[in-house]
Amino acid sequence: MELGASRRRVPWGDLLVALGVLALGGFFLQGALALRVLPSYARIGPRFFPILVGVALLVCGVALVAQALRGVRGVPEDAEDIDAGAQADWVPVAVIGATLALHALLVGRLGFVLSTTLLFMGVALGFDERRVWRTAPVGLALSLAVYLAFTKLLGLRLPAGVLPL
């Protein structure tokens, strides 16, 4: 099922992800071994599952690296709205990623409504919707409606920020 098109060329993305799995396994194993456990308690103590997870991820990581070196690629998932023939384009991922980072930075300062309006516009921009006069009002209306519904009706707390809400 997972034999990719090119057999010889090493898929660098797959290899990087495989190395990431290895690193994750190392992290879990190291954390497990750092736990201090009373000897009498060792078998039923808090270490067994962490060690299991660490070792399992290391084994999976080795197998994934081996696969990547043989040129095996993972099969990208299918979804609605996906162009099956398209190569992954990292620009929209970067745009949306930056938008999310900005949102985490601003939500406490600008308040929920304004920062979420920016979030809405940024994600739409990642999907190639450049008409700001279209995304700004929709985003603002949605954020405001959600804010009011959550704070006034459901009694949850969200930061008002600079707006006098």
Add this chain to the structure above:
Amino acid sequence: MIETLEALLHGFSIALTWQNLLWAFLGVTLGTVVGILPGIGPALTVALLLPVTFKLDPIASFIMFAGIYYGGMYGGSTTSILLNTPGESASIITAIEGNQMARRGRGAAALATAAIGSFVAGTIATALLTFLAPPLARLGLAFGPADYFALMVLAFTTVTAVLGSSLLRGLTSLFFGIGLGLVGIDLQSGQARYTLGTLELLDGISVIIVAVGLFAVGETLYVASRYRRAPQDVEAIKGSIWMSREEWARSWRPWIRGALLGFPLGGLPAGGAEIPTFLSYGLEKRLSRKPEEFGKGAIEGVAGPEAANNAAAAGVLVPLLTLGIPTSATAAIMLAAFQQFGLQPGPLLFTRAPDLVWGLIASLYVGNFMLLVLNLPLVGIWVRLLTIPRPLLYAGILVFATLGVYSLGNSVVDLITLYAIGFVGFLMRRFGFPVAPAVIGMILGPLAEQQFRRALSISQGDYSVFFTRPLSLTLLIVAALALVVPVLLDVRAKRAQARREGAAQAG
């Protein structure tokens, strides 16, 4: 039998109060909407609603969640009939025949047989659930910790083996999820694990953050990376939604066969709705008097798989309610919802919270009926959801994702965790790692560890406890087979292929 009927009647007396009818209606409507919309599904919706329902009555919440779960199944079929892009894997089959029917001007009949079939199968399966759940729960009472642990291992391996195309990638995803579940204070020893020295992680990573990150943020990033810019054609609904006599005659047997196929397969710990839909399609194709129509819009090819799909959804609830074992991502999130209310699904749930269990089961009948009404005459309204511009849709999904997580505790750390996990979800999709095993691993992992340690403390640290109890041993053997058999079959298929290629070259 009589007791069950009495309990069910009692359940109806709870489900039919006007408040609960309202919650059920809200649930099935939301479920239909998220089932139709791409990029958002029942698992994500329930996860997003968890913080909101925290203050709600648990019975009302679960009636709504069940409505979302069933509604998502109905809505999914509408999308796959009218758009030629299979979304969730359980609808791939419907997309083949249903979309062909829609293109040949029989879209209304396809929608009708899908909706009525879903209703018939959903009702049959809910009835089976009603009568099978109590004896199964009683059986579950005999399970010891070792048996439970073995059962969870079985659920892990089958879910991993069934979902996704690569066992290795599924296992990686599963162990990543179990690892996420380990973060926080270990309740038995009081030790902090993987908290990186921060206070925020002492309570562990919230299931909501992981689910919303993997589903909403991960999916949005992934779709953006390979976004289909050309607008999609939504097939217009042509024909009458009242099926002709011939269409009824060709539909009712596939409905019933689909229900009988889907329910048990959904209920096995190897759950999920994909396999029953494929099996039902194959069966209908073999039994049909007009097999040549298959691939060109055969109504049996919509009726059977859609019925199987819905029956499997009810089947998934059997191990969830009676044993506390989730076999799909949505079921795992529902398990997390039970935990939020301090409830543990399993054999004791039937005696400790009979109002909840029977109110929930009764509401499944009610919800199914509502969905039939909601989806048949009103389908034209739902279809308009498909024309929402995608940039605005995905932007909206991320607004709700952020809102759901931020409202947990107004914490920026939560948001950053959400976005980081979302990026992991993107990578998983991009490089072919199935997401569901990670969610199931995260939610079921801590329970498995608990049972594991309980079993070992009873046996005083002797690992043989897992292999000396017949039940636990059997379950572990089946779990091992679930991992090994697909690999062996794969190797055999590859050898056969190599031999054929060799023969072709020689000849």
